[in-house]
Amino acid sequence: MQAKELIRKKREGLEHNPKELATLVDTFLKGELKDYQMAAWLMAVFFKGLSAAEMHTLLQLMWKSGSTLPRRHRNDYWIDKHSTGGQGDKTSIILVPLVTAVLRRLFGPHCARIPMVSGRGLGRTGGTLDKLESVPGFRTDLTLDEAMALLENNDFFMMAQTADFVPADRLLYSLRDATATVDSIPLMACSILSKKLAENVDGLVLDAKLGCGAHLANPEDGRKVARLLVDLARGAGVDTVAIFSRMDEPLGYKVGNHLELEECADFLSGTRRERGLREVVLNLAGLMVMLASRRKLSLQEAIVECEKELEECVCMDVFRQMFESQGGNWHLFEQNRGILRSEMKFYVAKSPYPGYLQSINASEVGQLINELGGGRNAKEDSIDPFVGIEFERKVGDRIEKGQSIATVYYRKLEQEKLIEHRLTNAFTISSSAIAQSPWVLGMVE
Amino acid sequence: MQAKELIRKKREGLEHNPKELATLVDTFLKGELKDYQMAAWLMAVFFKGLSAAEMHTLLQLMWKSGSTLPRRHRNDYWIDKHSTGGQGDKTSIILVPLVTAVLRRLFGPHCARIPMVSGRGLGRTGGTLDKLESVPGFRTDLTLDEAMALLENNDFFMMAQTADFVPADRLLYSLRDATATVDSIPLMACSILSKKLAENVDGLVLDAKLGCGAHLANPEDGRKVARLLVDLARGAGVDTVAIFSRMDEPLGYKVGNHLELEECADFLSGTRRERGLREVVLNLAGLMVMLASRRKLSLQEAIVECEKELEECVCMDVFRQMFESQGGNWHLFEQNRGILRSEMKFYVAKSPYPGYLQSINASEVGQLINELGGGRNAKEDSIDPFVGIEFERKVGDRIEKGQSIATVYYRKLEQEKLIEHRLTNAFTISSSAIAQSPWVLGMVE
Numbered sequence: 001m002q003a004k005e006l007i008r009k010k011r012e013g014l015e016h017n018p019k020e021l022a023t024l025v026d027t028f029l030k031g032e033l034k035d036y037q038m039a040a041w042l043m044a045v046f047f048k049g050l051s052a053a054e055m056h057t058l059l060q061l062m063w064k065s066g067s068t069l070p071r072r073h074r075n076d077y078w079i080d081k082h083s084t085g086g087q088g089d090k091t092s093i094i095l096v097p098l099v100t101a102v103l104r105r106l107f108g109p110h111c112a113r114i115p116m117v118s119g120r121g122l123g124r125t126g127g128t129l130d131k132l133e134s135v136p137g138f139r140t141d142l143t144l145d146e147a148m149a150l151l152e153n154n155d156f157f158m159m160a161q162t163a164d165f166v167p168a169d170r171l172l173y174s175l176r177d178a179t180a181t182v183d184s185i186p187l188m189a190c191s192i193l194s195k196k197l198a199e200n201v202d203g204l205v206l207d208a209k210l211g212c213g214a215h216l217a218n219p220e221d222g223r224k225v226a227r228l229l230v231d232l233a234r235g236a237g238v239d240t241v242a243i244f245s246r247m248d249e250p251l252g253y254k255v256g257n258h259l260e261l262e263e264c265a266d267f268l269s270g271t272r273r274e275r276g277l278r279e280v281v282l283n284l285a286g287l288m289v290m291l292a293s294r295r296k297l298s299l300q301e302a303i304v305e306c307e308k309e310l311e312e313c314v315c316m317d318v319f320r321q322m323f324e325s326q327g328g329n330w331h332l333f334e335q336n337r338g339i340l341r342s343e344m345k346f347y348v349a350k351s352p353y354p355g356y357l358q359s360i361n362a363s364e365v366g367q368l369i370n371e372l373g374g375g376r377n378a379k380e381d382s383i384d385p386f387v388g389i390e391f392e393r394k395v396g397d398r399i400e401k402g403q404s405i406a407t408v409y410y411r412k413l414e415q416e417k418l419i420e421h422r423l424t425n426a427f428t429i430s431s432s433a434i435a436q437s438p439w440v441l442g443m444v445e
Numbered sequence: 446m447q448a449k450e451l452i453r454k455k456r457e458g459l460e461h462n463p464k465e466l467a468t469l470v471d472t473f474l475k476g477e478l479k480d481y482q483m484a485a486w487l488m489a490v491f492f493k494g495l496s497a498a499e500m501h502t503l504l505q506l507m508w509k510s511g512s513t514l515p516r517r518h519r520n521d522y523w524i525d526k527h528s529t530g531g532q533g534d535k536t537s538i539i540l541v542p543l544v545t546a547v548l549r550r551l552f553g554p555h556c557a558r559i560p561m562v563s564g565r566g567l568g569r570t571g572g573t574l575d576k577l578e579s580v581p582g583f584r585t586d587l588t589l590d591e592a593m594a595l596l597e598n599n600d601f602f603m604m605a606q607t608a609d610f611v612p613a614d615r616l617l618y619s620l621r622d623a624t625a626t627v628d629s630i631p632l633m634a635c636s637i638l639s640k641k642l643a644e645n646v647d648g649l650v651l652d653a654k655l656g657c658g659a660h661l662a663n664p665e666d667g668r669k670v671a672r673l674l675v676d677l678a679r680g681a682g683v684d685t686v687a688i689f690s691r692m693d694e695p696l697g698y699k700v701g702n703h704l705e706l707e708e709c710a711d712f713l714s715g716t717r718r719e720r721g722l723r724e725v726v727l728n729l730a731g732l733m734v735m736l737a738s739r740r741k742l743s744l745q746e747a748i749v750e751c752e753k754e755l756e757e758c759v760c761m762d763v764f765r766q767m768f769e770s771q772g773g774n775w776h777l778f779e780q781n782r783g784i785l786r787s788e789m790k791f792y793v794a795k796s797p798y799p800g801y802l803q804s805i806n807a808s809e810v811g812q813l814i815n816e817l818g819g820g821r822n823a824k825e826d827s828i829d830p831f832v833g834i835e836f837e838r839k840v841g842d843r844i845e846k847g848q849s850i851a852t853v854y855y856r857k858l859e860q861e862k863l864i865e866h867r868l869t870n871a872f873t874i875s876s877s878a879i880a881q882s883p884w885v886l887g888m889v890e
Contacts, residue, residue: 007624036620037623180485
């Protein structure tokens with residue numbers, strides 16, 4: 001079937017057979033089916049969707065389009081976690097050392113491994129790799145051999161996609177990004193899972209964010225994506241569970257690359273643990289441990305093990321190991337906390353009247369960080385790791401008149417107007433007390 | 446507004462303001478907005494459409510994107526005709542000499558002119574330029590200067606789009622052709638009219654084809670397009686009328702490039718005039734004369750003038766002038782009629798039983814001519830001008846058992862199976878008499 005006939009078929013809402021999808025992906029990778037033809041097909045998919053069978057086939061074609069991680073041992077359990085993304089979502093960086101420490105203690109070293117291929121931030125949403133790179137020297141651009149050596153010795157790595165890792169997704173994602181077809185649910189699902197399947201994991205925990213700061217603002221869409229991802233991943237043979245968690249308010253006390261890594265260290269060392277971050281981390285860690293126990297532990301039992309780990313804080317050693325084994329200088333990172341305070345301008349948002357903090361709009365906060373240079377609009381943009389916001393109060397907290405709610409770290413004096421504008425939109429203060437709502441809103445088991 | 450924001454806006458079904466459309470077209474022409482982004486936008490338009498205001502703006506941007514025909518005189522009336530295309534539709538080649546002869550007689554030379562920029566055939570639909578080029582030496586690739594000199598002296602020309610004539614349409618059309626977005630009604634309307642507006646005409650007659658052989662198989666769509674085209678062209682200041690005419694059966698006795706030109710000569714000379722072709726030609730010619738009279742003549746009066754012209758056949762001189770002034774060798778063309786008979790294979794379709802010819806499926810006939818090499822699938826394909834089909838009987842005619850219905854001219858023996866197959870699909874013979882239906886089904890005045 002010719003390229004334009006494939007496009008026409010999808011345009012008419014008809015279902016492709018596996019052979020047609022193989023032609024589509026293969027000829028696209030070879031450059032025979034042109035970018036503009038794929039762009040038209042992607043837009044047709046945006047409007048007409050993909051059936052479960054089409055998604056299953058497309059996913060297989062995508063994850064097998066490049067190198068995958070080789071499995072050398074029979075009995076080690078490989079597990080990963082993926083979040084659909086939001087503001088202040090630094091859970092991956094906490095989960096890798098925490099879950100590794102729990103699994104080592106429960107089952108011994110090398111029985112479970114976390115091969116984590118992560119992404120970068122785009123638009124108002126931050127990315128794990130950008131946060132990790134605030135640690136001077138930390139390398140996310142590992143080769144496949146380096147990554148496999150780390151996985152063998154340390155039981156985990158955190159790296160960026162290599163050029164040959166799921167090339168079909170890389171090419172399709174750039175096209176989608178340039179053609180306003182990112183928020184197509186079936187394309188999103190195939191993109192996310194293609195990278196996880198190429199990791200060759202046995203188990204996968206998904207965190208589907210719901211709320212104004214999430215990629216999908218509509219909660220129903222968020223839930224639909226979560227269910228779809230679970231079905232698709234299970235159909236591909238990966239034991240998968242998902243939670244829905246709140247992204248109406250930023251997660252944790254800090255948003256911004258360097259600041260979020262500080263929060264991760266503070267969280268693991270027990271210095272400061274924000275309620276929402278603790279709830280989301282414990283649920284995700286619990287699910288990862290539950291799956292890695294080959295479901296011998298219940299979620300509740302697994303969470304108890306994770307809580308015990310947080311009390312004992314052994315995972316701080318794994319956290320430091322994580323940075324040092326990939327070239328990161330933790331000492332220099334700690335020194336930079338001082339630089340952050342001295343070199344940056346800061347704006348303190350104060351409450352104009354007493355009351356209760358009713359909402360912190362995650363989307364506005366994400367936009368602000370992005371506009372201040374802490375995020376990127378295009379893939380090639382560089383980012384300022386020190387830009388960020390630190391909340392002294394979170395939703396539900398009591399505030400007095402004139403009391404500071406948050407501090408914004410920024411570079412240029414002329415950005416003050418923008419900060420004021422965004423924060424005015426972001427904060428709502430109410431005179432009546434607000435009930436604290438749970439952060440984990442549901443689960444697909 | 447960024448390219449992807451423009452795409453997103455159309456994807457959401459929102460209306461672009463004129464500035465946004467100007468950005469879209471300008472950045473596309475400069476190569477800043479990429480082919481794949483335009484392809485995604487075009488597919489979004491396929492699904493979400495364009496408002497009347499958007500079409501008006503897009504049309505203006507398109508026709509002004511390159512050179513247009515300069516108007517040197519104040520009082521000459523410029524008129525053109527456009528058909529949405531079908532099988533055996535050779536009316537333009539008859540109309541140019543016929544209407545020129547009528548207008549010269551009625552109003553004197555140089556009072557009205559026909560600057561006709563035509564297209565080529567694609568798929569099952571033939572094109573005026575391909576038909577004209579069956580006359581050896583005939584040049585359709587005139588420069589703008591050559592065309593203007595012809596218009597000045599002869600009051601007409603028939604030529605192909607030059608590189609600088611409506612470049613926005615040329616680029617958009619190639620993209621649409623490669624991405625299955627040709628049959629979007631608003632894009633089709635802007636494409637058709639952009640070329641006519643760039644001719645700088647005062648009046649325009651449209652022939653919207655309805656039926657299985659037309660671009661739009663659905664008659665309701667055909668009528669909608671005709672109304673839309675008339676509204677859009679009038680909104681741009683061109684006095685415009687449209688007819689709907691049948692394209693369920695091929696028009697005239699002959700389909701195929703060389704054969705159709707023969708039929709034009711036979712029609713103008715009075716040798717042979719098929720009923721349907723006569724009806725469509727007289728209506729279109731009448732409307733052209735009516736408009737060129739600045740609506741001083743009614744359609745009925747104008748048709749009477751055209752009928753008178755057909756009786757006297759002065760237009761045969763203009764017909765020969767048309768070819769000779771653009772390098773065509775009419776004598777050689779006439780000689781080639783003999784070659785056609787001697788060099789081609791021919792297949793005679795005979796009726797298996799007596800009855801009445803109930804239908805000749807125009808789409809099947811178009812497909813057949815295309816498959817035999819008389820049409821093209823891609824723009825760069827060459828065509829065989831001698832391939833074609835000649836009907837001895839048309840819909841409604843009585844046929845006896847074994848009597849021949851049509852003769853197909855082809856090159857390769859192995860094509861016989863294909864011909865048999867297509868003709869079996871194309872012809873339906875009924876035992877009861879069929880009422881002859883009119884060819885012109887309606888009018889937008």
